[in-house]
Amino acid sequence: MKRPVMVTIEQSRRVRLLATAEYALCPDCGVETWMVPPSAFPAVSEVTLARVIEGIEQGVLHTGKIDGQLLVCLGSSSNL
Numbered sequence: 001m002k003r004p005v006m007v008t009i010e011q012s013r014r015v016r017l018l019a020t021a022e023y024a025l026c027p028d029c030g031v032e033t034w035m036v037p038p039s040a041f042p043a044v045s046e047v048t049l050a051r052v053i054e055g056i057e058q059g060v061l062h063t064g065k066i067d068g069q070l071l072v073c074l075g076s077s078s079n080l
């Protein structure tokens with residue numbers, strides 16, 4: 001179920017707002033989790049965009065599509 005949300009994530013004294021994050025079902029995890037667009041991934045993790053793209057291509061990052069937008073499972077960042 002699509003539920004647009006505003007997420008505040010504090011990391012290393014930085015606070016970022018992610019209007020595009022979705023709490024959605026990750027097809028690979030099989031549970032609802034935070035899914036973010038690849039471009040937003042570096043803002044909430046220590047992973048660079050280049051590494052995110054690599055992870056998607058290698059299939060180690062979980063992905064899903066909501067309204068045609070590619071989203072990446074935050075939980076799968078531990079696979080990198």
Ligand SMILES: [Zn+2]
Pocket residue numbers: 026027028029030033062073075076
């Ligand atoms: Zn996942």
